[in-house]
Amino acid sequence: MTFTLCINGKDWSISSDPETPLLFVLRDELELKGSKLGCGLEQCGACAVLVDGKAEFSCSAPAETFIGRDIVTIEGISGLEIGRRVQAAFVDANAAQCGYCTAGMVIAVTGVLTESPHLDRRELKPMLDNHLCRCGAHPRVLRAAEMAIERS
Amino acid sequence: MTDVAETKVRDWLSVSNDTLQVRTGKVDIGQRISTALAAIVQQELTLPPEKIVVAPVQTESSPDEGMTSGSNSIEQSGHAIRLAAATLRALVLGHAADRFGGARQEWSVRDGVLTGPGINRPLPFLDIAGEISLDIAVDAKAELASAAKATSYLMRGMADLVSGSYHFIQDIEQPGMLHARVVRPPHARARLGDIDDRVWQRLKSEGFHLVRDGSFLAIAGPLEWPVMRAVSRLSRACEWRQEDGLPEGDIFASLTKDTAIGMPVVNGTPVEGEPVPERRWKPTHDARYERPFTMHGALGPSAAWASWDGTTLDITTHSQGIYILRDSIAESLEMAPEDVVLRYMPNAGCYGHNGADDAAFEAALVALALPDTPILLKWSREDEHGWEPYGPASAVELSAQVGEDGQIKAISLDAIGGTFRGRPRKGAGQAGPKKLLANHFRAKPLGPDPASPNMNWQGGLHRNLLPVYDFPQVACSKNLIVDMPLRTSALRCLGAALNIFAIESFLDEIAREHGEDPIGYRKAYVSDARALAVLDRLQAELETPVSSGEMGRGIAYAQYKNAMTRVAVSVDLSVSDAAEIKIDNIVMVADAGRIVDRDGLIAQLEGGALQAVSWALYEEVKWDRDGVTSRDWESYPVLRFSEVPEISTILLDRPDCQSVGAGEASPGPVLAAIGNAVYDAVGLRMRRLPMTPEAITKVAMDA
Numbered sequence: 001m002t003f004t005l006c007i008n009g010k011d012w013s014i015s016s017d018p019e020t021p022l023l024f025v026l027r028d029e030l031e032l033k034g035s036k037l038g039c040g041l042e043q044c045g046a047c048a049v050l051v052d053g054k055a056e057f058s059c060s061a062p063a064e065t066f067i068g069r070d071i072v073t074i075e076g077i078s079g080l081e082i083g084r085r086v087q088a089a090f091v092d093a094n095a096a097q098c099g100y101c102t103a104g105m106v107i108a109v110t111g112v113l114t115e116s117p118h119l120d121r122r123e124l125k126p127m128l129d130n131h132l133c134r135c136g137a138h139p140r141v142l143r144a145a146e147m148a149i150e151r152s
Numbered sequence: 153m154t155d156v157a158e159t160k161v162r163d164w165l166s167v168s169n170d171t172l173q174v175r176t177g178k179v180d181i182g183q184r185i186s187t188a189l190a191a192i193v194q195q196e197l198t199l200p201p202e203k204i205v206v207a208p209v210q211t212e213s214s215p216d217e218g219m220t221s222g223s224n225s226i227e228q229s230g231h232a233i234r235l236a237a238a239t240l241r242a243l244v245l246g247h248a249a250d251r252f253g254g255a256r257q258e259w260s261v262r263d264g265v266l267t268g269p270g271i272n273r274p275l276p277f278l279d280i281a282g283e284i285s286l287d288i289a290v291d292a293k294a295e296l297a298s299a300a301k302a303t304s305y306l307m308r309g310m311a312d313l314v315s316g317s318y319h320f321i322q323d324i325e326q327p328g329m330l331h332a333r334v335v336r337p338p339h340a341r342a343r344l345g346d347i348d349d350r351v352w353q354r355l356k357s358e359g360f361h362l363v364r365d366g367s368f369l370a371i372a373g374p375l376e377w378p379v380m381r382a383v384s385r386l387s388r389a390c391e392w393r394q395e396d397g398l399p400e401g402d403i404f405a406s407l408t409k410d411t412a413i414g415m416p417v418v419n420g421t422p423v424e425g426e427p428v429p430e431r432r433w434k435p436t437h438d439a440r441y442e443r444p445f446t447m448h449g450a451l452g453p454s455a456a457w458a459s460w461d462g463t464t465l466d467i468t469t470h471s472q473g474i475y476i477l478r479d480s481i482a483e484s485l486e487m488a489p490e491d492v493v494l495r496y497m498p499n500a501g502c503y504g505h506n507g508a509d510d511a512a513f514e515a516a517l518v519a520l521a522l523p524d525t526p527i528l529l530k531w532s533r534e535d536e537h538g539w540e541p542y543g544p545a546s547a548v549e550l551s552a553q554v555g556e557d558g559q560i561k562a563i564s565l566d567a568i569g570g571t572f573r574g575r576p577r578k579g580a581g582q583a584g585p586k587k588l589l590a591n592h593f594r595a596k597p598l599g600p601d602p603a604s605p606n607m608n609w610q611g612g613l614h615r616n617l618l619p620v621y622d623f624p625q626v627a628c629s630k631n632l633i634v635d636m637p638l639r640t641s642a643l644r645c646l647g648a649a650l651n652i653f654a655i656e657s658f659l660d661e662i663a664r665e666h667g668e669d670p671i672g673y674r675k676a677y678v679s680d681a682r683a684l685a686v687l688d689r690l691q692a693e694l695e696t697p698v699s700s701g702e703m704g705r706g707i708a709y710a711q712y713k714n715a716m717t718r719v720a721v722s723v724d725l726s727v728s729d730a731a732e733i734k735i736d737n738i739v740m741v742a743d744a745g746r747i748v749d750r751d752g753l754i755a756q757l758e759g760g761a762l763q764a765v766s767w768a769l770y771e772e773v774k775w776d777r778d779g780v781t782s783r784d785w786e787s788y789p790v791l792r793f794s795e796v797p798e799i800s801t802i803l804l805d806r807p808d809c810q811s812v813g814a815g816e817a818s819p820g821p822v823l824a825a826i827g828n829a830v831y832d833a834v835g836l837r838m839r840r841l842p843m844t845p846e847a848i849t850k851v852a853m854d855a
Contacts (some may be wrong), residue, residue, distance in 0.1 A: 016377075024377040032354040034316020037502075038451050039378075039533040043627040043785040046451060074316030087314040094306065094751050097759055098182025099313040100452040100500035106314050132785060133500045134451045135182050136762030138796040140755065 005066055008076025018064035021048045025063045025074060033101045034074035038132070047132030048104040048111075049073050055104075055130075056109035074103035082117075082148070083110045085127070087145035097135030102132055117152055119145075122152045161243070161388055162286035163215050164236035165193075167278055169826035171205045174198070174233060177217025178225040178470060180308075181385060182501035183815050184752040185225045186306045191749045192230055194305075195778070196237035198295045199264040202509035206308070209496040211478050216351050219473040219575070221504070223716060224747060229810060238294035243583075244280045251280075278542040282717060299807035304751030309619035321455045321470050321497040322801060324451045324528050329457075330361065330530040332372040332518045332686055333383045335390060336539065339779035340592070340600075340808065342392040343367045351389035355382055362386070363521040366595030370518050374456060380532070388670065397777035399637040404442050404840070406545045407568045412631035413605055417567075420714060421609045428629040433562045435551035437662060441654035442840040445638055446543040447785030447788060453501030453531040454507030454540070458515035460523050465492045469512035470499035473575060477509050480576035480584030484591055484598070503763065505575050505641035506540045507531050510589040513576075537788055538780040540543040542773050543643030544570030544636060546613060554682050559665030560677070562625035565655070567613045567647055570633050571603035574641025589639075610713040616820060618647035619655050621677035621712050636752065638775065639678045644763065645816045648712065652820025653827065656708035660828040663838060670707050670828070671720075683711060683718055686809060689741045692800065702726050703736070704833025708824035710817070717744040722796075723825040727834045728743050731845035731852070733769055735797040735826065740818060742801065745809040753814055760818035761799060766791035767819070768826045771841050 002013045005022075008032065016025045018062050021040075024048070028031040036044030040059045049060040050072040076084035087111045089095070096102045105128070112119065112127045119127070133141065153638075166173045177428040180186040186206040193204050207214070217229055230623055244252040244266070245259040249852040254269030261267075312318035337344065344367035360382050361372040366507060371386055373379045416423050457468040465487065471477045474494040494512070502508060515529035531539070546569025553562045576587040585591050586599025606612030614630040643649075663673035671691045678684055687709060699707045703726050724737040744758055770789045774781045782788035827838045836851045 012162060016375075020377045024375070028325075028377070030373055031314070031325060033325070034320075036320070036452060037322065037530075038453075039785060041533060041784050043533075044451060063754075074314075078315065088609070090309045090314045092309060094755065096182075096307065097755060098451070098498065099309065099318055100182075100320065100450075101312040102318075103316050103647065120253035125793040125796065132284075132790060133791065134449055134453060134503070134763070134766075136759030137755070138762060138791075138793055139624050139758055139799055141442070142793075142796070 003067055005063065005071060006069070007071045008073060009079060014063060015047045016063060019062045021060050022058040023064050024051070026058065028151060032073050032075050036100055036103060040099070045104040045108060046101055048107040048131070050107055050111055053111065055108045061140045074106060077106060077110060080110065082113050084112045085151055086113065086144070086148045089144040089151065093135060093140050093144040093147060095140035095144035097137045101131060101133045105141050109141070109148065113148060118149060121146060154594040156290055157193045158236060158284065159232065160288050161214065161236050161239050161290055161803040162289050165240055165377060170278055171203050172199060172278060172281070174204060174206045175214055176206065176233065177209060177215045177581065178220045178227045178229040178500060179496045181220060181472065183756060184749065185229070185306055187305050188748045188752055189230060189233055190308060191666065192234045193307045194592040196234060197241055198261050198278065201545050203264060203278065203764055210473065210758050211494045213476050214412055215237045216475045218475070221226040221472055223712060223816040226811050226813040232290070234294060234296060235294050236290045238296050238381070239288065239291040240281060240286070242291070242294060243284060243288065244277060247284050248275065248280055250735070267516040268382055270327060277772045285471060286786065299746055302747035302805045303747045303748045305751070310750060315452065319497070319498050320452065321457065321468060322452060322530060324468065326526055329526040329528055330372040330374060330522065331379045332370055332515065332527050333371040333379050333532065335368060335383055335387050335534055338394070339398050341395045342397060343395060344369060345391040345393050348389035348605030351385060354356040355386060361522055363518050364460050365517065366597065367593035368517065368590050370514065372522065373414060398775055400777050403444065403545045403637070404547060407545065407633060409568060409631045412568055414629055415605065416615055417614045417630050422605060422614060422617070422630055423609050424607060429627065431551070431564055431627065433553045433625070434788045437552045438550070439652060439661065439839060440549045441545055442547045443545065443650045444841065445640070446643060446767060446771050447537065447543045447773055447782065448503045448506040448540055448643060450500045450502050450536060450567060450788060451505050451787065453533055453536040454511035454529065455499060455530040455655065456515035457521035457526065457528050459526040460519040463491065464525055465519065467492065467512050467516055467761065468497050469496045470497060470502065470507060471508045471512055471846050472502065472505065476575065476577050476584065476595060477512060479578045480585050480588060481513050483578065483582065483583035484513065484588060485516070485520070492721050504543070504643040507536055511574050512592050513588045520598065534783045535680065537783045541574040541639045541641035544572060544640035546570065546647065548651055550654055550658045552658070552662065554662055556754070558662065558668055559618050560623050560662065563619065563623050564627040565617050566629045566631060567617050567651060568633065569613050570636035572612045572640065572641060572642045572646045573603065573606050594735045603632060603634050604666045611646070613647040614711060615646045615713060616651045618714055620683065620714050621674065622679055625675060638773065638780070645819050648816065648820050649767070649823060652708070652710045653823040655820060656710065656821060657827045657839065660706065660831065662830070666708035675710055682806070683709070686720045686741050686743050688802065689802060690722060690739065693739050693741065694722055698724050702833065704829040705834055706825040706828025708821035710821045712817040717742055717814040717819045717822050718814040721818065721821040721825040725829045727830060728849065733830060735765060735795070738797050738799045738822065740799070741803040742817065743806060744812050744814045746811045747803060747805045747807050748811050750803065753803060757801050757818045758799050760815060761822045762791060762796065762805050762818035764822035765797070765826070768823050768841060768843055769795070770844070774841055
């Protein structure tokens, strides 16, 4: 039995067990490896994808709970105007060290700017608290977000 | 370890497909070493960045540069590659002159194109470099390209990272590959008894492969999520003998000199076989500073890929030392090292020796049990938190004799703690294999290996134990505790983090007691002009006082290993009524010699500072008799965005001085500046990390 998920603007027929967390469907069935497994506990944000425009964890919730929702992964983020702007700002700000958190960060910043396009740094910080970075690239991520806002 | 003077240009550089291939033994663990090495080649040869390829690091073809650790990569690999590139430039220019005429001095290279007498067409540097033999010794005195104004480089891989196409080790995918996981014991001393045979048989009938070697137990299958589910089922079917459990009790009470292997440390180097000399002066000041077990806490759990075809054991790993790991895996399996091939592939930043090497060996064990089947083995978050080798709990005891004028006449520093030397380094008595976690659990167990003191200059516990200041009398000792309740190994900075925290806090205590300005007090003991320049610049930056009466400001200074990057730090913070520290601002001034990549250097210093903020405020590994209880990001909290301060980093460029690494230069002084700022804000001296609200409240109650 299969079910359908809308990912990066396209409907995919999914054959994984519907209880499989979305992340494993993305990575293993669809070979979209950009979303990362960091904890599997919804604590670190490495697995974030946009769901109806908002960043959500994909590592725990069963894939079937995403049926009928608009999912955008890091591979599809350049299809969104804000996403392209955020990607470019991350590159220009060198906003990564090891980069394991980066896909989730790009998703998170895109989600935040989609909802609130004109935040300042003080307002941005708590919006990104679901996303861990162990290298200390936070100031660069914040700078990238500010650049993306300035360029709107 | 490769000595640059004995290497050839082709060991580091070669021309292939119209690109210059740069070979390094140093791996990119997020510290941007590949960006920096490409920048060095670009600076020497003027090639455009797309013509420079930093080759993947593997045991078959990369120079053996030992470990990627200790902030050494710029000084070692970077220096070697700069010399190799400069040698190549001289060779190519000489060859062009021989072939096309003119004197060698009349030839030059710009944007990767040669210009010289009688040439009226573009002559690409790489065309000539590709024609000549690079089997020529690196000239250690090669003339280097003059240092231009320091610039920043685009981080290599950045465009792939933001589009999800950068490949981490976890992303390997190939036909027939199985995903594997290890079924972990509750703690390091538990051993596997019976496994419920019904569960075992059912899992096998469902197509899972089960691998057991003594108490090492792994499971493999074609898809990751079903394997993770199967681990839970198999785990519940296992009967673990608890043995005595993990030792509990006050770890800091157990860190005493009388239970340790003690030895003097003279000029940064431990002296074997000599007792620690008795102190012949009476101290006026004493203080002890402490740090708990601390996790590397990589954001991506450890992973490895392995495959065994009956002849060669192929391993892909994110280890920081592929050569030592290859030798220890080969020795564990009684194989010839040349039959084991290791390739590096990135995982998340590791900040020292985490589970990378252990995962590689575990993947190898599963691959050997399932020949001709590629295996991708991953640790879970709980595995990583619970089984990585932590930075050891440690303490530093300081004493000083201070005159009434506030002058320090004599100082002693005794570092006490567990080992930072947990890497699988080859040695007598199967020392390497004994450091690999799975060997502790196999049917013929090896290890764990009792710790032995690191005798290297500025190594282990004694890194930065020697103050950088000119005190009249200084005595240092290191005191290694062999029996620790938890496995430990190298964590970013090794002993330097705690030692600098201790020295710089202790100086602050003495300076404040005598009403001295903390920067001025330090400068009085500094004769190194570059250190003075760093301190002067920080002083100039701090002309604005802290913004309100409730804010505290602390400063600290250190030179990593007393020989590398100099960093002066100022921290502004407040402490709330709930005893929560809120850091507003960090200012850093750093001298790392000639700047290779301006933005990359700032990123390393910033990253180190923020990791230190996380250590200072939150990080402590907890455990009880039944195992480690810090098993996720809630039970082991770390820094999040809301608590990230503003950071400004000022670099003092020294174009005429050798470039030195900076990845470990900022954490020590940042820790100390935080402690000093807390004292400035609320008058409480925090001598143990982390400075949690509970810890601050306790110090306030005891005051």
